[in-house]
Amino acid sequence: MDLDKFKVHGEPLIYGAMVSIALATIGILVGLTYFKKWGYLWREWLTTVDHKKIGVMYILAALLMLFRGGVDAMMMRLQTAAPEMKFLDAQHYNEVFTTHGLIMILFMAMPFIIGLMNVIIPLQIGARDVAFPRLNAVSFWLFFMGAMLLNISFVIGGSPDAGWSAYFPLASLEFSPTVGNNYYSLALQISGIGTLITGVNFIVTILKMRAPGMKLMKMPMFTWSVLITNVIIVFAFPVLTVALALMMFDRLFGSQFFTMANGGMDMLWANLFWVWGHPEVYIVILPAFGIYSEIIATFSKKNLYGYTSMVFSMLIISLLSFLVWAHHFYTMGQGAMVNSFFSITTMAIAVPTGVKIFNWLFTLRKGRITFTTPMLYTLAFIPIFTIGGVTGVMLAMASADYQYHNTMFLVAHFHYVLIPGAVFAVIAGFHYWFPKVFGFRLNERLGKHSFWWIVISFNVTFFPLFFLGLMGMTRRTYTYSEESGFGPLNMLSFVGAVGLAIGFLLLVYNIYWSTRYMPRDTTSDPWDGRTLEWATHSPMPVYNFAIVPTVQTRDALWSAKQDNIPLYDDKKITKIHMPSNTGKPFILGVIFFILGFSLVFSLWIPAILSGIGVIVMLAFMSFDRDHGYYISAEEVIATEKKLKRGETV
Amino acid sequence: MKKKGPLYALFLSLILLLPGCSSLTVLNPKGPSARTLSDTIILSIVVMLGVLAVVYILYIFVLVKYRAKKSNEGYIPEHEEGNKVLEAIWIIIPIIIVAFLSVVTVKTTTEVENVAADYKDQTPLVIYASSSNWKWHFSYPEEGIETVNYVNMPVHRAVEFRMYSFGTITSLWIPQLAGQKYAMSDMLTTLHLSADTEGSYIGKNANFSGKGFAHMEFEALVMSNKDYDEWVNDVKETAPELTEDEFKSLLATDFLGRKTYSSTHLEFSPPPGDHSEHMSGDGSEMDMDNGSEEHQDNKEIHPSPEPSSGTEFDSEPDPEVEQPLPSSPVDAETHDGN
Numbered sequence: 012m013d014l015d016k017f018k019v020h021g022e023p024l025i026y027g028a029m030v031s032i033a034l035a036t037i038g039i040l041v042g043l044t045y046f047k048k049w050g051y052l053w054r055e056w057l058t059t060v061d062h063k064k065i066g067v068m069y070i071l072a073a074l075l076m077l078f079r080g081g082v083d084a085m086m087m088r089l090q091t092a093a094p095e096m097k098f099l100d101a102q103h104y105n106e107v108f109t110t111h112g113l114i115m116i117l118f119m120a121m122p123f124i125i126g127l128m129n130v131i132i133p134l135q136i137g138a139r140d141v142a143f144p145r146l147n148a149v150s151f152w153l154f155f156m157g158a159m160l161l162n163i164s165f166v167i168g169g170s171p172d173a174g175w176s177a178y179f180p181l182a183s184l185e186f187s188p189t190v191g192n193n194y195y196s197l198a199l200q201i202s203g204i205g206t207l208i209t210g211v212n213f214i215v216t217i218l219k220m221r222a223p224g225m226k227l228m229k230m231p232m233f234t235w236s237v238l239i240t241n242v243i244i245v246f247a248f249p250v251l252t253v254a255l256a257l258m259m260f261d262r263l264f265g266s267q268f269f270t271m272a273n274g275g276m277d278m279l280w281a282n283l284f285w286v287w288g289h290p291e292v293y294i295v296i297l298p299a300f301g302i303y304s305e306i307i308a309t310f311s312k313k314n315l316y317g318y319t320s321m322v323f324s325m326l327i328i329s330l331l332s333f334l335v336w337a338h339h340f341y342t343m344g345q346g347a348m349v350n351s352f353f354s355i356t357t358m359a360i361a362v363p364t365g366v367k368i369f370n371w372l373f374t375l376r377k378g379r380i381t382f383t384t385p386m387l388y389t390l391a392f393i394p395i396f397t398i399g400g401v402t403g404v405m406l407a408m409a410s411a412d413y414q415y416h417n418t419m420f421l422v423a424h425f426h427y428v429l430i431p432g433a434v435f436a437v438i439a440g441f442h443y444w445f446p447k448v449f450g451f452r453l454n455e456r457l458g459k460h461s462f463w464w465i466v467i468s469f470n471v472t473f474f475p476l477f478f479l480g481l482m483g484m485t486r487r488t489y490t491y492s493e494e495s496g497f498g499p500l501n502m503l504s505f506v507g508a509v510g511l512a513i514g515f516l517l518l519v520y521n522i523y524w525s526t527r528y529m530p531r532d533t534t535s536d537p538w539d540g541r542t543l544e545w546a547t548h549s550p551m552p553v554y555n556f557a558i559v560p561t562v563q564t565r566d567a568l569w570s571a572k573q574d575n576i577p578l579y580d581d582k583k584i585t586k587i588h589m590p591s592n593t594g595k596p597f598i599l600g601v602i603f604f605i606l607g608f609s610l611v612f613s614l615w616i617p618a619i620l621s622g623i624g625v626i627v628m629l630a631f632m633s634f635d636r637d638h639g640y641y642i643s644a645e646e647v648i649a650t651e652k653k654l655k656r657g658e659t660v
Numbered sequence: 661m662k663k664k665g666p667l668y669a670l671f672l673s674l675i676l677l678l679p680g681c682s683s684l685t686v687l688n689p690k691g692p693s694a695r696t697l698s699d700t701i702i703l704s705i706v707v708m709l710g711v712l713a714v715v716y717i718l719y720i721f722v723l724v725k726y727r728a729k730k731s732n733e734g735y736i737p738e739h740e741e742g743n744k745v746l747e748a749i750w751i752i753i754p755i756i757i758v759a760f761l762s763v764v765t766v767k768t769t770t771e772v773e774n775v776a777a778d779y780k781d782q783t784p785l786v787i788y789a790s791s792s793n794w795k796w797h798f799s800y801p802e803e804g805i806e807t808v809n810y811v812n813m814p815v816h817r818a819v820e821f822r823m824y825s826f827g828t829i830t831s832l833w834i835p836q837l838a839g840q841k842y843a844m845s846d847m848l849t850t851l852h853l854s855a856d857t858e859g860s861y862i863g864k865n866a867n868f869s870g871k872g873f874a875h876m877e878f879e880a881l882v883m884s885n886k887d888y889d890e891w892v893n894d895v896k897e898t899a900p901e902l903t904e905d906e907f908k909s910l911l912a913t914d915f916l917g918r919k920t921y922s923s924t925h926l927e928f929s930p931p932p933g934d935h936s937e938h939m940s941g942d943g944s945e946m947d948m949d950n951g952s953e954e955h956q957d958n959k960e961i962h963p964s965p966e967p968s969s970g971t972e973f974d975s976e977p978d979p980e981v982e983q984p985l986p987s988s989p990v991d992a993e994t995h996d997g998n
Contacts, residue, residue, distance in 0.1 A: 481684040
């Protein structure tokens with residue numbers, strides 16, 4: 012065995028990372044042992060099938076990844092802050108921007124959204140859990156192990172360095188001989204399988220488990236957005252699975268799908284990647300639209316304006332998202348005709364998106380708008396995202412894109428779409444639903460401080476990049492000359508990045524401060540909400556609803572409060588069927604991790620053993636005869652009494 | 661408005677910080693192709709500013725008017741389903757805008773994919789631009805000369821770049837003369853450009869291609885016809901010939917300064933044809949492929965040399981050569997490394 016492959020060569024930064032990872036790991040292990048929390052961790056978290064806990068774990072992992080990706084971003088902005096900076100070398104910079112993209116999209120934005128939907132969707136449709144709770148745990152652990160696999164690449168063997176789009180032949184063994192892109196293919200594959208399972212799980216959950224009376228056109232907008240998103244997942248992710256498998260064959264087994272010689276086609280990779288990659292953008296954006304719709308309605312005290320056109324615009328966006336992938340390579344020489352087709356389909360997306368913007372604005376009209384932290388993020392989203400949207404239309408024009416393509420203009424555009432579109436949304440959703448899960452609000456004053464830091468710094472960071480693009484600065488450039496004139500704007504952008512970091516640190520401080528000092532919420536409906544998730548206790552009991560509510564209107568809880576339409580009969584408590592915890596999904600995840608790691612380094616014996624392990628584990632799980640357990644009616648009544656007195660269970 | 665104040669101040673200060681419009685290379689074109697693109701961009705900015713204005717005015721209006729204040733405490737807004745007429749308006753107007761921009765896009769895209777209108781009567785000067793790890797090779801088949809990492813062009817002349825790559829995907833971009841186009845190993849792409857003004861323009865690879873990407877820049881020097889002819893003659897007389905061995909050593913070197921040769925590598929290392937040609941290993945298949953109509957069309961546009969000699973683009977190594985020749989320096993490194 013060649014031990015050299017495991018080593019990452021030489022930079023103080025990487026050694027620092029190694030030491031800090033080692034210290035953190037030791038700290039966690041010692042802490043768990045000292046406080047005797049191993050049993051608690053295993054019983055309450057590692058083996059849980061409760062959608063709320065799985066959601067919380069998704070969000071925790073996503074926050075962790077936000078900081079990993081954020082540190083990458085800071086390093087990039089620092090490296091380009093001035094001409095001829097010597098902070099990072101080319102190789103290190105390439106690894107940093109590659110993992111920044113991968114982590115932020117796949118291991119931050121998407122899991123954060125999946126986390127929120129895990130927590131909220133069953134509550135919002137009046138269900139007790141998702142359709143397949145154990146599969147849900149499998150999804151989480153596969154995502155988590157994929158994320159960890161990608162993260163250790165930084166210190167063991169080297170990170171992927173061919174960009175998050177990993178274009179061939181650059182990503183092939185020929186031009187990227189280190190194991191970095193092996194990590195890419197395997198980490199994404201493992202977490203991608205998890206995401207695909209989530210997609211199936213939530214489609215079934217939403218279609219089959221809605222409360223009585225909740226017809227499709229009575230579903231809350233967030234539920235609609237999640238349903239559509241999961242349909243996109245189910246259509247898009249198999250393409251990624253195939254593309255990554257071909258990539259793995261190319262890199263590990265010498266096949267030649269994407270190579271330069273022997274009939275390999277580099278454009279095939281570009282096509283497969285973007286056939287998945289473009290819908291992927293909408294996988295993170297559409298749920299954000301759902302979150303904003305909920306928040307705007309709640310804090311303007313109005314029902315959503317143009318509900319039907321909102322739903323149809325999302326359906327049209329999801330359809331179009333599959334018809335525009337070639338706009339990522341207008342400059343690949345595909346001719347004016349093909350480019351024109353993809354230009355028009357791309358620009359067409361602006362129409363349904365515009366419909367949503369105007370519907371939101373008209374929801375605000377005649378409302379009574381309160382500026383809470385989640386509402387501030389939502390309101391900031393509208394003007395900033397519109398800039399992202401109109402620059403998107405500009406980029407969609409194929410001819411003009413010949414000048415923007417691969418430049419900082421593009422970088423500015425997608426940050427103007429993704430940060431207000433996805434990041435603000437998950438933070439807004441986080442503030443909005445936090446009291447539901449934990450029973451207390453985050454501090455509003457700290458929340459607003461962090462909001463202003465984030466929003467202003469965001470613009471300082473990314474607005475200059477539009478101009479840098481027009482000045483001819485290409486993306487992914489680790490250094491530039493003094494004469495290029497890129498210096499001042501890059502420095503401004505770095506200053507903004509520092510502000511963003513302060514904003515995010517304030518957000519974390521807010522979580523810490525609020526956990527310690529915020530008063531516990533006794534109403535279970537702190538925002539005067541409109542949808543079913545606010546109809547149960549905060550934090551909610553394991554069974555969510557003691558009695559399954561019956562829905563008659565779109566804003567079921569609002570109608571119950573305003574027009575006294577009862578949600579359920581209080582007397583009708585019966586025994587409740589719940590799934591039992593299981594450690595198998597976690598163990599399966601660990602085996603997948605070992606399989607992935609072994610394949611990255613071509614360690615065939617452990618790879619074969621863990622491959623067999625995966626199959627055995629799957630077979631074992633499919634014969635599982637555990638049908639869950641019942642919570643007796645008496646126990647439910649006792650719990651409800653306790654919760655009503657404001658005690659925790 | 662509380663919210664907008666800081667943002668506007670910010671945008672204003674950004675604009676003031678800009679050293680002026682001339683530094684926005686893309687909006688400072690020096691040739692018809694780049695001018696078309698610059699005009700398109702400015703037009704789209706104007707249209708989009710209009711869209712932004714509508715959204716922003718409406719946004720500020722609702723936020724100011726309908727915020728919670730003491731006077732509307734206890735006010736519970738009425739249920740409002742939507743309005744078909746209003747919703748139709750904000751569906752139809754964007755469709756009109758998109759339709760307008762689509763027409764502009766189709767027109768301008770077709771325009772820049774062809775020889776510029778002013779130069780239609782000329783036969784374009786063909787320059788092959790190929791990339792290998794972090795350098796550019798420019799071959800002038802008509803003149804029989806080759807340069808590395810710089811390109812000279814006559815002013816007021818239609819130029820046709822034919823691009824391909826000896827390695828990773830790169831993108832040839834001279835922002836002041838034309839938009840970029842990819843160079844790939846398995847096909848030729850074409851870029852039409854011409855310059856109206858003499859001068860030195862920066863050219864670069866715009867597509868990330870690995871470690872040396874940031875340094876992959878070249879100079880595009882546009883000179884008068886007379887100077888150009890003199891330069892060509894000068895090169896023919898004084899520059900050394902580019903031999904196959906010399907070319908291989910060029911490919912194997914990561915970073916190079918400028919080089920000039922009095923012959924081109926196209927003679928012994930022809931550019932790729934289209935897919936079928938690249939994929940087929942033997943001559944008989946070639947003939948069959950060439951018989952198809954589609955293939956012939958392609959041949960007319962890109963007449964590529966006889967595919968007889970063994971090159972890195974063939975699937976099977978030339979039987980006369982013991983070892984397949986490394987197609988790039990990284991390739992060579994990889995083989996050594998193992």
